[in-house]
Amino acid sequence: MVKRLVVGAHYGLRDWLAQRATATYMALYTIVFAFAALTLPKMDYAHWSALFSGGLMRFLTFLFFMSLAYHAWVGVRDIWMDYVKPLGLRLALHLVTLFLLVGYAGWAAKILWRL
Amino acid sequence: MTRVVQFRIYRYDPDKDQKPYMQDISVELEPTDKKLLQALVRVKAKDDSLSFRRSCREGVCGSDAMNINGKNGLACLTDIDSLAQPIVLRPLPGLPVIRDLIVDMTQFFKQYHSITPYLINDDPPPERERLQTPEEREELNGVYECILCACCSTSCPSFWWNPDKFVGPAGLLNAYRFIADTRDTATNQRLDDLNDPYRLFRCHTIMNCVDVCPKHLNPTKAIGKIKELMVSRAV
Secondary structure, eight states: OOOOOOOOOTTHHHHHHHHHHHHHHHHHHHHHHHHHHHTOSSOSHHHHHHHHHSHHHHHHHHHHHHHHHHHHHHHHHHHHHHHOOSHHHHHHHHHHHHHHHHHHHHHHHHHHHHO | OOEEEEEEEEEOOTTTOSSOEEEEEEEEEOTTOOBHHHHHHHHHHHOTTOOOOOSSSSSSSOTTEEEETTEEEEGGGSBGGGSOSSEEEEOOTTSOEEETTEEOOHHHHHHHHHTOOSOOOOSOOOSSOOOOOHHHHHTTTTTTTOOOOOTTGGGOHHHHHOTTTOOHHHHHHHHHHHHSOTTOOOHHHHHHHHOSTTTTTTOOOOOHHHHHOTTOOOHHHHHHHHHHHHHHHHO
8 A cells, every 4th residue: 555644633722722821720720729729727648638529629629630631642643653663553542542531530539529 | 373173973884784873083273273064064074985975065955954062953053162072973863864864754744745835825826926915924934944954853752753654843843934924725624624632732832942943943842823713713
């Protein structure tokens, strides 16, 4: 088969924008989280657990992990695209990355709602 | 007082050499020799087997782009006195070497051609020229001056990794030159063509291109403007 070079997958802008949006959200969350953690009356399990028992904090934290997963997806996928040339191996690595990140996000949710 | 300049030059002749090597050579300069290219011409007079490209010798043709002490630049615009010795000269990185300091620019020009570097306008031509306001014309300043020397694209790691898929800073600067041109009517097609994870978005804004451009142009800024237009079109 003649190997033809093709480009034109139309998701460049979407992922670029998403990477910036998720980065901004993570930066803002870090400030909110640092403030909330540092102003805890006492750094022990009870206070820590109370901090995350609020619905808003759970929601914001879950959003942080979702952002982290999407952000990492774009970044890690770019690394595979740059350095792994065989198509089959690259696709396999994409899938492994995807499954891992979805798994991590689910795991994070489980931990958050268990606290 | 005679000035002697020490050189360390990358040499490779595929017909004779098994692999590339660095040649140490020194030349005496005349007082009128100011630019690196003038010194290189003297090296060539001493050892005529040395090959490099040059033409206009005044920074317009872009032929004598090379890696000078680790940084891409034009030999004809580089002051000899500004360089630490021995002056290490290598071909532009990332492109196949044809011989000595001459590289094969095919891939670079393929990317340039891929952005349709000409004005597209299917409207019936006016009786005289297609006019622009001074503001519209102003937008082309800083983008139309590219001489395609390839200093920027060959200093870009994204271009090194994906020279076949990433357009590279020179091509993208020229893409913006036509996207910004109010006389061009193919803006949407041009933006569609670049909305790809490789063609435009392989740029990670490390700005090596801006650092080396001998014409002091700013491809990163042009790339940013293309992204801005894509966002304004999408949201």
